[in-house]
Amino acid sequence: MIIVNPNELNHTIKVIPRYEPCNVLNLSIKDSFKGIDTDMTPTYRYSKGKLSITFDYTFSDEGRYQVSLTDTVSNEVVYRGAFISTTQDTQEYKLTEDKFYF
Numbered sequence: 001m002i003i004v005n006p007n008e009l010n011h012t013i014k015v016i017p018r019y020e021p022c023n024v025l026n027l028s029i030k031d032s033f034k035g036i037d038t039d040m041t042p043t044y045r046y047s048k049g050k051l052s053i054t055f056d057y058t059f060s061d062e063g064r065y066q067v068s069l070t071d072t073v074s075n076e077v078v079y080r081g082a083f084i085s086t087t088q089d090t091q092e093y094k095l096t097e098d099k100f101y102f
Contacts, residue, residue: 006059006085015079017051023073027055029083032064051079059085
């Protein structure tokens, strides 16, 4: 699950793709609450096994989104996942020797 800030228009996320893409990519974002699909062509950079994707999108606060990144030539799925948009600070949880740290 990837967390995005709804107060920002420009977003850059890093994901581990299924394979290294070499063509133009299509980013499809579906708002899980409203059922609205949006397609766009993001810019991306592949380095050391990670894909850095940059795109513009207006997320709703406390929204949940299904995301699919596909190769426009082969129509193969490069990445599929979910986004949550929130302005809340994220928390880190560690499990060490049967103790939780917040």
